[in-house]
Amino acid sequence: MQKILELRNIKKVYNKTSIGLEEINLSFSGGEFVAVIGPSGAGKSTLLRCINRLIQPTSGEVIFIDREVQNASKKELRFIRSQIGMIFQHYNLIDRSSVLENVLLGRLGHMNPIKGLFSLYSNEDKENAIKLLRKIGLDEQIYKRADELSGGQKQRVGICRALIQQPKLMLADEPIASLDPKTSIDVMDALYNNCQDFGITCITNLHQVEVAKKYATRIIGVKKGKVVFDGKPNMLTEDIISMLYEGKEGEAYA
Known part of the structure; x- marks a missing residue:
C-alpha cells in the first residue's frame, strides 16, 4: 500500500x-x-x-x-x-446554522475564497452533502439547526463535514x-464504514x-x-x- x-x-x-x-x-x-x-x-x-x-x-x-x-x-x-478531514471531540459545529450548511463548510478548502465567503456552493456539493447525511442516517435532520441535535447526531454531522472534503486522511x-456506549457504537460504525467505503x-x-x-x-x-x-x-x-x-x-x- x-x-x-x-x-x-x-x-x-x-x-x-x-x-x-x-x-x-x-x-x-x-x-x-x-x-x-x-x-x-x-x-x-x-x-x-x-x-x-x-x-x-x-x-x-x-x-x-x-x-x-x-x-x-x-x-x-x-x-x-x-x-485531511478533522473530527473534533466537541463537534465544532455552528449551532445557528443548519445541518446541511455545517456539512458544506467542509468544501471551503476546495473553493474560490470569494465563493466561500458568500457560501456559493455548487449544486453538486449540495447533492453530495445530502447523500452523505442520508447515508449516515440523518435524513430527518438535514434542515434542522445544529443546536437541535443530540451529541451523537452532532458527531455524525462532523463526520459528514469531513467526508465531503473527499480527504485522503481522516x-x-x-x-x-x-x-x-450505544451512541459511541453508532458514531464509530459511521466513521469506520465510511472510511472503508471511500478508501480513507x-x-x-x-x-x-x-x-x-x-x-x-x-x-x-x-x-x-x-x-x-x-x-x-x-x-x-x-x-x-x-x-x-x-x-x-x-x-x-x-
Whole structure:
C-alpha cells in the first residue's frame, strides 16, 4: 500500500520544559484504520494536531503524500488541510446554522475564497452533502439547526463535514469521549464504514481499549509523549495495557 503519512523525529515541548511528544517516528499506509490509545495527558491529541499543524511541532518532519507540512506556506497548508478531514471531540459545529450548511463548510478548502465567503456552493456539493447525511442516517435532520441535535447526531454531522472534503486522511480527536456506549457504537460504525467505503486512511484517538480492538487494523499506544506499542489489535496483551495505563487503569475501560 502507498505510504500516505510519515512522522520523523517529531518532538513537541511546551513552555520550554514540558514534553508533549518525544522522538515520534511513525508511518501510515493508505486504507489503514489506526487507533491511538493511552491515558489522558499522554500526548494523543498533540500527536494528531501536529499532523495538520493545528499545533506546530518543536522539531521533526511531517510528510503528507510527499509534502512537508511543518514548513508549508499558508497556501500550501490550505491545500494540505483540504486533503485531511478533522473530527473534533466537541463537534465544532455552528449551532445557528443548519445541518446541511455545517456539512458544506467542509468544501471551503476546495473553493474560490470569494465563493466561500458568500457560501456559493455548487449544486453538486449540495447533492453530495445530502447523500452523505442520508447515508449516515440523518435524513430527518438535514434542515434542522445544529443546536437541535443530540451529541451523537452532532458527531455524525462532523463526520459528514469531513467526508465531503473527499480527504485522503481522516483525523478523529476523541470522537466518542463524551458519548454513551450505544451512541459511541453508532458514531464509530459511521466513521469506520465510511472510511472503508471511500478508501480513507483514518487515525483516531480513543481512551477505550475495547473500542480500539473492535475497529482498528492497527493500534498505537502512547505514554508520556512516547510510542510504547505499535501493532495489530491481537498483539495488545493485558500486560501491555496495564503498562500503558499504569496508575490510570480505570480510563482504559471507561
